[in-house]
Amino acid sequence: MRTISEINDKICQKKAIVWTVEELKVRVQDIGVSQAFKEVDVICTGTFEPMESSGAMLNLGHTDPPIKIRQCWIDGIPAYAGFGAVDLYLGATATVDYGANDKMSDLENRQGNRPERGGGHVIEDLIAGKPVPLRALGQVTDCYPRASFETTITRKTINQFYLYNPRNLYQNFIVGVNGGDRPLYTYLGPLQPRLGNAVYSNPGAIAPLFNDPDLEVIGIGTRIFLGGGIGYIAWEGTQHFPLQKRLPNRTPIGPAATLALIGDAKQMSPRWVRGCYFLNYGPSLMLGVGVPLPVLTEKVIEHCAIRDEEIVAPVVDFAIPRRVRPTFGLVSYGQLKSGRMTIEGKTVRVAPLASLARSREVAQELKKWIEAGEFMLTEPVSSLPSDRSFMPQDLWGSQISLE
Template identity: 65%
Template sequence: MPTPRTLAEINAKIRAQTVVVETAETFKQRAAESSIAAAFAAVDVVTTGTFEPMESSGAVLNIGHTDPPIKIRDCRLDGVPAYAGIGAVDLYLGASQPADSGPPGDNTPTKDRGGGHVIADLVAGKAVQLQATGHVTDCYPRSSLDTTISRETINQFYLFNPRNLYQNFIVGVNGGDRPLATYLGPLQPNLGNAVYANSGALSPLMNDPNLNVVGIGSRIFLGGGVGYVAWEGTQHFPLQKRLPNDTPIGPAATVALIGDAKQMQPQWVRGCYFKGYGPSLMLGIGLAIPLLNEAIACHCAVQDQDLVAPVMDFSIPRRVRPTFGLVSYAQLKSGRITLNGQKVRTAPLASIYLSRQVAAELRDWIAQGQFELTAPVAPLARDRAFLAQDTWNPQSGLRE
């Protein structure tokens, strides 16, 4: 049996530039052509990646104090409302916040722009208009501010994303008779198309299904810069039902991420808009998995045919929707699945092409000694149940 490695040994190899690092796809091919034991013996680190919309994201900004000082209470960045309830000149800009069509106080949303676009513009070094009104106090006598900011003219600008990197997700279809605008994009009636969100065998958390490697403090590739896992993500649900290979059959674990947006690259941070639904943020995220033992290598060898996702009918407007059963990611990536005897076209929400590039760029960082791996300071929770906000019946004492 191959000898286990330590993270310190792997990092020493990274510093010496003698580490053997492969992308997830290359490693899976190696394992399939030889054996998991042989692949583990040959490779130290596997890199994964995804590039997909992640609407539960946002940016923290500190614009610096004005003279006279202002205590911001209402703010727009290029017409997009930013939350100002966390400090005099601290702001939080949500990626999925739509832009207003007018000045502060006019809350009519525009059609195709939101917080994700403003975040992407700031990452790209562009100037953004800031319009704010203040809460006048003795400490903060200024009542308004109209200026422009950029990433170079503000103090802090970092992403803090409450929910990223879903460990698996759903496939959306539309069994109704009219088109639907959804967070997966347009779904055509009468099972006209199927959209899947996860990148499958490339996806970071699919390669660490039991969260043995990733945890709080794990260093990651985030938007072309360095980021970290800050906490479990919202809607973190590691208790999802799983296959014998430990991978979940639907939405499961998530992570909250943080990273310095001033160091990110525009090609990996892009605003996007879903017609009829709203704005979001496309992010490139990569996770490096140290092959500490053969069990970790076994999980990294999982193939698309070994991963499944549930097909959900969005024409039923309920939290719990009817399902057409499970399909494999190999079927999804083939371009067609069969539902009720009908051939249905499939398309990924994540860019498989750019997901591969994320994994490749992270591989190169590690091979060149520019990115060492970190051990988690604490594990992610593995026992979180999923609670729904249903109607409370005071007579029965139950949620309905």
């Protein structure tokens, strides 16, 4: 066994051996698990995919006279103001509020607010150093007498600007298809009728949580690559469901564990934090996340050696407008990445929602940081829970016991 402290000592001396998870998978085929364990210290995983349960905390600093912000729009996008006087949360999927924001600055008019622009695009602009207009309405009190405020902000003119993402890095997800007779516009993008196409989200065997299926070497406090800067695992993510059914190799057969992530957006790069838009569905945020896995035991190598042919996802029919939709069974990521799959005898085109090329780049960038001694590993302060169930809201109109 190794310890994270021992690995960090090697990182400080720039002697740590670091492989991307793809490099590991190739090397294991040649030299085996035991020899790979002897050779490598850290394995770098990465993904670049839409993560709509994301957002940014901002602190503007106090105005003179002070204002207690109760409503706020940043570049026409509403930001939540139910915190302290000048604390705001901008959600990645928030959209232009035309009714409440009938007064727009010249900068807003020049940029042109469009329905496809959302909070993720504003976050990207702020990270890129661009100026964005802000309009706020206040609750007048004795200590906060100002009723309204307009300005232009950049990342340099506000105090705190950090991402806090309640749900990122699904351990696995679904494959979306449409068995109906009209196009559907979904969070996976457009799905063509009569099984005209299929879309999958997770990048498969290179994804971070597939390579630590039981969350044994990461936890709360683990340092990660987040949006081109340093981030941390802050908590379990919303809809965290580690009790999902699993294959003998411990990988889940559908959506399972998730993570809540946090990191300083002032360090980040718009290359790795990108606003995006799904036709007739809404805006989201493409985010690059890299997770280093310390090679503490041979078991870490065994888990990271998993191949796309050995992990699966459920094929879900979005034509049925219910929480629990019918499926066409399970399909391997090896099949998905071939670009074609067969459903009930029909060949269906398949495309990834994640950028596989950018996912590889995230892992490679993280590897460079560690090899250069610029990124140290952290010991988790607590394990992530392994016993969370998933509770739906199906009790509409029924009596709920409070006992």
